[in-house]
Amino acid sequence: MTDLAYVNGQFLPAENAVISINDRGLQFGDSVYEVVKAYGDKPVLMDEHILRLERSAHALNISLNGIIEEIDRIVPEGLQRTGFSQTIIYIQLTRGTQPRNLIFDKTIKPNLIATFRPYGLDLASMRSNGIKVSLYPDIRWAHCDLKTTNLLGNVLMKNKANDEGCFEAILFTEDGRVSEACSSSVFVVKNGVLLTTPSSENILPGVNRKYVIDIVAPQLGIPVREEHTFKDDLFTADEVFLTSTTFLVMPVIEVAGQQIANGKPGPITMSLVEQFEKNIHN
Numbered sequence: 048m049t050d051l052a053y054v055n056g057q058f059l060p061a062e063n064a065v066i067s068i069n070d071r072g073l074q075f076g077d078s079v080y081e082v083v084k085a086y087g088d089k090p091v092l093m094d095e096h097i098l099r100l101e102r103s104a105h106a107l108n109i110s111l112n113g114i115i116e117e118i119d120r121i122v123p124e125g126l127q128r129t130g131f132s133q134t135i136i137y138i139q140l141t142r143g144t145q146p147r148n149l150i151f152d153k154t155i156k157p158n159l160i161a162t163f164r165p166y167g168l169d170l171a172s173m174r175s176n177g178i179k180v181s182l183y184p185d186i187r188w189a190h191c192d193l194k195t196t197n198l199l200g201n202v203l204m205k206n207k208a209n210d211e212g213c214f215e216a217i218l219f220t221e222d223g224r225v226s227e228a229c230s231s232s233v234f235v236v237k238n239g240v241l242l243t244t245p246s247s248e249n250i251l252p253g254v255n256r257k258y259v260i261d262i263v264a265p266q267l268g269i270p271v272r273e274e275h276t277f278k279d280d281l282f283t284a285d286e287v288f289l290t291s292t293t294f295l296v297m298p299v300i301e302v303a304g305q306q307i308a309n310g311k312p313g314p315i316t317m318s319l320v321e322q323f324e325k326n327i328h329n
């Protein structure tokens with residue numbers, strides 16, 4: 048089965064899926080999105096992704112008329128049509144189509160597009176080796192709490208990190224506080240406590256970040272504090288890890304060329320990996 052797409056009411060092979068050149072998502076990044084992982088026919092934390100999509104769309108005044116019902120219909124159907132063992136579902140809702148104009152027409156109908164692709168990361172080896180990350184000033188805009196496709200800063204920084212042989216980049220604001228990473232949330236482990244950036248307009252409220260805070264860490268009796276860390280705290284951390292839909296929990300072994308602790312995935316991180324996996328497969 049090739050990658051599957053869905054565009055405004057129709058499933059079709061991804062390579063044949065097209066959208067207008069006047070789509071505002073294309074022209075302005077005027078759109079919101081979610082990335083969801085599924086095991087077989089079971090999407091992980093779907094309700095939380097839908098809640099965040101609703102929040103992002105409301106904040107931008109993108110109409111959700113009938114959209115959530117449509118997503119609820121197409122996700123199971125797309126998973127059934129593809130039958131991949133693990134799927135990355137990409138859902139994007141653009142404000143709609145109109146001749147290019149910064150001022151949007153309040154009456155246009157949003158475009159709902161989605162893709163269903165087989166999951167491509169070798170998680171087992173990434174987790175057992177841990178990943179290296181770069182460290183950069185956060186150059187993004189002032190509403191990183193909204194999951195919009197306005198992602199140029201993330202794109203440029205993640206490519207720079209990639210060119211440096213790193214999988215991700217951790218970002219810090221002007222005062223040196225860690226915000227998040229290009230497409231994941233950041234946790235620092237210090238003296239047995241998980242520290243992660245408090246929710247604000249500077250970070251995306253990560254679904255997996257919240258699941259670690261609310262469910263996985265408490266299950267293991269690991270205390271969590273939503274508290275700012277500074278970039279130097281990364282180098283003295285006992286462990287650093289990232290969370291994201293695409294890898295759940297991922298140990299970081301090196302930041303900006305400097306080894307974290309003994310340069311191996313840490314025991315607290317690995318216990319979170321194991322417990323998280325256990326929860327979603329039950």
Ligand code: PDD
Pocket residue numbers: 082201227228229230231232251252253254255256290291292293
């Ligand atoms: N990114 N921070 C940013 C900037 C992100 O783009 C993401 C997710 C996260 C983690 O959020 P969650 O746990 O809800 O996946 C944090 C997705 C996977 C992406 O854009 O591909």
